[in-house]
Amino acid sequence: MTTDALLVQVLLYVFLPLWGIAGFIDWCCHRATRIEATSGLKESLVHSLMGLQVGIPILLCLLFEVNVLVLLICLAAWVLHELVAHWDVHYAAPRRHISIWEMHAHNYLASLPLYMLALIAVINGPTVADLLTLDWAGQLSLVPLETPHGGAGYLPGYLAFMAVLAVFPYAEENLRCLVFALKRRRSA
Template identity: 35%
Template sequence: MRENTEPMPEAARALLMYVVFPVWVAAGFADWACHRRTRIAQTSGLRENLLHLLLFAEMGAGIVAVVLLEINAAVLLLALVLFAVHELTVYWDLHWSVPRREVGPFEQMVHSFMEILPLASIGLLAALAWPQALALAGLGAEPADWSLRWKSQPLPPGMLLAGLALSVVFNAVPLAQETWSCVRWRLRLRTRGSPGPT
């Protein structure tokens, strides 16, 4: 079952690759900058950072599936489940961090982008495989395809490498820096025998 190549799905594919994904990466970098400005290591600490790593892994799993696998009912359902789990993790993150660290207006706006962009992505994915989106909802004439298989028309390797590089440089590396900062601060507190964020 091949993805539709009509103009609407092509527009959805272009929006995903050239608008939604780069803005999503930029929002992740802006979020890291907010954490750094509010001294996450010394306020909400390693626990919040570990939640950020979990959020990154949840969305990363969804992106890898969408990039490598044929978009069908199974992949759409996986994306929806990961989005729901991501939202629960966001709530857990905010429940922990807001009492311990300033989450200002700009960071709240960044969070808005980071929550709406995955949902927009799911909508665009549904447009890419509309018969399967209908099948997932129990509608349409086409049966739901629950198989997980590689794309019949893989994305160009250069595009995959560019996306990976963007995510590593602007998301993974900053997150690693945040983790190291939190671990180093915790070790410093233990050396001093002082209480700190857990």
Template identity: 40%
Template sequence: MISLRARQHWRSGPTLRIPRGADDVENTNRRFLLYGVMPLWFVPAVADWIMHRRSNIEHTSGVRESAIHALMMTEAGLPVVAGLTAKVNPLVLSLMGGAALAHGATALWDVSLATDQREVTPVEQHIHSFLEVLPLTAAAFTTCLHWDQVRKALKGGARTDNWKLLPKERPLSARYLGGIAAGVGLCIVLPYAEEMIRCVRARRVPSVT
């Protein structure tokens, strides 16, 4: 369990606030990233779960595909947690870039498996396009907001602090982080946990021929 002292260390700075009506490039990009890209992720995630359910995933590609979905959520989730809670430095940017590449490769594996074992409709494929591009979009906006850290990463980031997980100097509000956590729980964790449970149960039941 994280100690109170550790939590206070990671919440020690003044909370980041975007001034109302601010229309400069930095605040506009940050507002769109936090209140546009992040919540938008939940919509295709739920829609994709519905498509899996309609195509009877538990009796087709089953546990294997559901496990790939869990892997993809991990690949997307780790850099999101780092970006929302830690200082964006060369380490976090490298994590985002590497995770985006891994997520894309896993998505290709997922579709290759799914199309061989169940019907993947054009609608589901279109939903996948959103799920694939949103991690890249988030990484791109983060890069634009922290170009100084990109330069450090390209130069090798000689300082050791560049390659450590450090708390944000201006952490996001607890209210915002709580809202994102609730959205992840309701729109991603619960639906896909239910999917995995269905797949495991179906595998345990012998098929009737």
């Protein structure tokens, strides 16, 4: 196995699952602190936004060749994710308790996208060189991968894994916060 192939395996089977697990732990912490009654729907929707900010680049890297366009999208999404994450904690901290478990989950949720981006850069060194030297010719379109990473079954399995650990829990959180906000508004 080549070094690049090994790094791809680390991305697929270590970093991507860890990101989902950290997101699930974070959701458990939100539930324990009754986010619906404290920081509410606004913060919950921000969590979903942050999931999309990392999820879209992940899907792009799993479905398409990593070229300059994909790298630019990944970089922009990472920067935006960091800005939104900072705002999220700034907003939530005075409104609800952020436990040590939630802080640890945030550490993983913030660092794993950076580590994944760094590994993608290492694996795609020539593309990074093209990005930095502005040699973007022919690299500004999405090119589907001929052979999917991890084989044909990886993407459906990973999507199912993330649906259970992130999509469904955060959808439930959004719904729980929305219902609480509507009940609060009716009783006011």
